[in-house]
Amino acid sequence: MGIHRTLRRKISIALVFLLLFPCVMLLVLRVVPPPFSAFMAERYIAGMLEEKKGRGMRYQWVPLDSISPHVALAVVAAEDQKFLRHWGFDFQSIRLALEEGADDGQYRGASTITQQVAKNLFLWNGRSLIRKGLEAFLTVWVEVLWPKKRILETYLNIAEFGEGIYGVQAAAKVFFKKQASQLSRREASLLAAVLPNPAKYRVPAPTTYVLKRSLWIQRQMKNLGDAYLRNVTQ
Structure with missing residues (x-):
């Protein structure tokens, strides 16, 4: 006993x-500010194991008020237009993704910005039920313990915009030779356009798809309005 x-x-x-x-x-x-994320560490170690000597890591944290408001609006317009209204999960988008996947056998992502922050900060890549369960658990706590401003600030600083390029500040310097605070509406939309797959889509040499997506994001930004994120970014 x-x-x-x-x-x-x-x-x-x-x-x-x-x-x-x-x-x-x-x-x-x-x-x-996190010194790095689990995703950064995973990619960096993978690069070392594959002996890709050119794969470094560019990462510089900047506060949200040092990032152009265009970028915050572009990312929300592209990735999660219900960001200010949900508590970490967009159940309607999840349901639609499951229905579309059941039709064609290809399940699409429906992750919110909060879910991506939880995943990138703490977890590994993959689609296992264990990882998804941990992601859901962490997403709940991120929403409970962080204000929306911190969630968005963290996402903009740890998101990958190109191979080894993490965060808006690093992306602005590499791609546009300027500070994140100086990014224009078009530049912000280009950065947001590659977020679904920065390994495939590139900001310096945008494909037709990226250019079309960039224009779509700019239209969505206009529809949302510049005041949409004002209570978060200021």
Whole structure:
């Protein structure tokens, strides 16, 4: 009996730790910029193992007020137009993605900005049920513990915009030779246009698809209006 009681106690302690550790980390990262994300680390290690000597990592955190409002609006217009209204999950988009996937066998992503922040900060790539479950768990806590401003700020700083290029500041310097605060509406839409697959789509040499998507994003930005994110970005 004593052995079973000790085992149950250890399991209980382990479960409490697993539940509380992400919360503590999120409270810290609410005020402290992350030095890197799990996604950055995974890509960097993969590059070293593949002996891709040219694959470095460009990453520079900047506060949201040092990023052009055009970029924030472009990313929301492209990735998550319900960002200000949901609590981490866009159930309508998830349902539509599942219905479309059932029709053609290709399941499309319906991740919100909050889900992408949770995944990129803490998790690995993949589509396993375990990873998706952890992503959902972390997404809930991100929404509970962080304001929308911090979620958006973090996303803009850790999103990949090209091979080894993370965050808007690094992307602005590499692609446009300027600061993130100086990006124009068109430049912001080009950055947002490659987000679905920055390994395939490139800002310096945009394909017809990227250019068309950029124009679509600019129309969505106009529809949303510049005041849409004002209560978040200011």
